[in-house]
Amino acid sequence: MGPGSVLYRILLLLHIGTAVVGFGGLLAYGTIHARAFRAPGTEARALLETAQSVAGTAHKALYALGALGIMMIAISESAISFAEVWVSAAFVVWFATIGVVHGLIRPSVASLATSAAGLKTDATLGDDVEAQGAAKKLALGEGSLHLLLAIALALMIWQPGS
Numbered sequence: 001m002g003p004g005s006v007l008y009r010i011l012l013l014l015h016i017g018t019a020v021v022g023f024g025g026l027l028a029y030g031t032i033h034a035r036a037f038r039a040p041g042t043e044a045r046a047l048l049e050t051a052q053s054v055a056g057t058a059h060k061a062l063y064a065l066g067a068l069g070i071m072m073i074a075i076s077e078s079a080i081s082f083a084e085v086w087v088s089a090a091f092v093v094w095f096a097t098i099g100v101v102h103g104l105i106r107p108s109v110a111s112l113a114t115s116a117a118g119l120k121t122d123a124t125l126g127d128d129v130e131a132q133g134a135a136k137k138l139a140l141g142e143g144s145l146h147l148l149l150a151i152a153l154a155l156m157i158w159q160p161g162s
Contacts, residue, residue: 011071023145073087101145
């Protein structure tokens with residue numbers, strides 16, 4: 001098979017597509033969460049529910065992203081090797097992304113959703129001390145994702161060490 005084969009190109013298309021859906025969905029978080037933090041109770045709950053729905057799709061795409069990368073390497077007929085620096089670094093970035101999602105973002109969003117559920121109609125998440133702490137963790141997670149995306153793109157484009 002190899003990098004010129006139809007199967008490889010299909011996997012590459014899926015790999016790029018899942019990267020767009022996965023990272024794109026997670027990058028959209030920032031806008032949704034910022035708006036939810038300032039919105040009154042009912043609107044904040046609706047925005048956070050939307051964010052969680054988008055996140056479900058984005059998380060599945062991120063998992064598929066790694067699997068597709070492994071399949072591409074496996075059928076590349078040694079054109080790409082797991083021993084290459086950029087491949088190893090890309091896997092570190094992928095694992096770090098999954099870690100940020102599960103360690104910072106998901107718990108923070110769950111905490112914000114819990115806080116939003118208890119809000120009065122005219123109150124905002126900005127009025128809630130627990131929500132403020134969750135929002136700070138969420139901002140750290142989202143900023144980390146932006147950095148990890150930039151690193152992943154640099155690795156995929158320049159392939160250092162190949």
